[in-house]
Amino acid sequence: MEIDGARVLVAGASGGMGGALARELADRGARLAVSGRHPGRLAAIATATGGVALVRDLTEPTGPEQLVAQAADALGGLDAVVCAAGVVAFGPVTELDDRVLTQLFNVNTLAPIRLSRAALGALGEGGAIVNVSAIVADMPTAGMAAYSASKAALTAFDAALRREARRARVHVLDVRPPHTETGLTERPLAGEPPRLAQGREPADIARRIVDALAADAAEADLG
Ligand SMILES: NC(=O)c1ccc[n+]([C@@H]2O[C@H](COP(=O)([O-])OP(=O)(O)OC[C@H]3O[C@@H](n4cnc5c(N)ncnc54)[C@H](OP(=O)(O)O)[C@@H]3O)[C@@H](O)[C@H]2O)c1
Structure with missing residues (x-):
């Protein structure tokens, strides 16, 4: 994919990972629609990237579909849809209630599935879908069982979607970052994070993801 001039929707752009992805894409010449729930953080990333800000809660059943339609309207079409929205919860599953x-x-599974479904209707040949899963999809982790399962489900979806989207010539990139210093672990839905080693830098992870997108790679080399 040619990043320079590409029209890209970044969902979760008000967050650490999505914000870094939006900056990297904008630095390489992409035109952006950026989305999140928090109007203040979203306005900041929109200003930094020259992107169009679209406030949207992705857990509303029609939210993802409406977001893709709004982004396509704003940019005159779409070449890529990136989902970097997500939430985490810590602790044994016996301590997680139904709400969590x-x-x-x-957020982690249904929203990107709905976003991908809508994206397939909006992207043309050569388009791309990027879903940010997590390393726990490959290495399910005690104390993060439900989070691991929500990410493993997304990664399984992406693997099958890649085959479904082949005929439409839409590329699917599933990325599974390790712990990254975005602040995600400081705002869990529940529980306390385990003691974690220093995480990766969001800008480095973002650069590697955009490299993979530019190369139409099946996997991002996250180092
Ligand atoms: N940080 C890590 O160590 C790490 C490692 C592997 C994978 N990941 C994944 O990377 C993705 C981004 O996480 P992050 O680290 O950047 O965390 P973050 O800074 O907390 O960002 C989370 C993003 O998700 C958005 N979001 C949450 N609930 C939403 C909802 N209901 N509707 C719409 N947007 C919603 C937030 O929007 P608002 O802030 O506007 O509400 C924010 O933009 C997540 O999927 C996470 O699982 C993170």
């Missing part, structure tokens, strides 16, 4: 389980799967 539902929110984990609504």
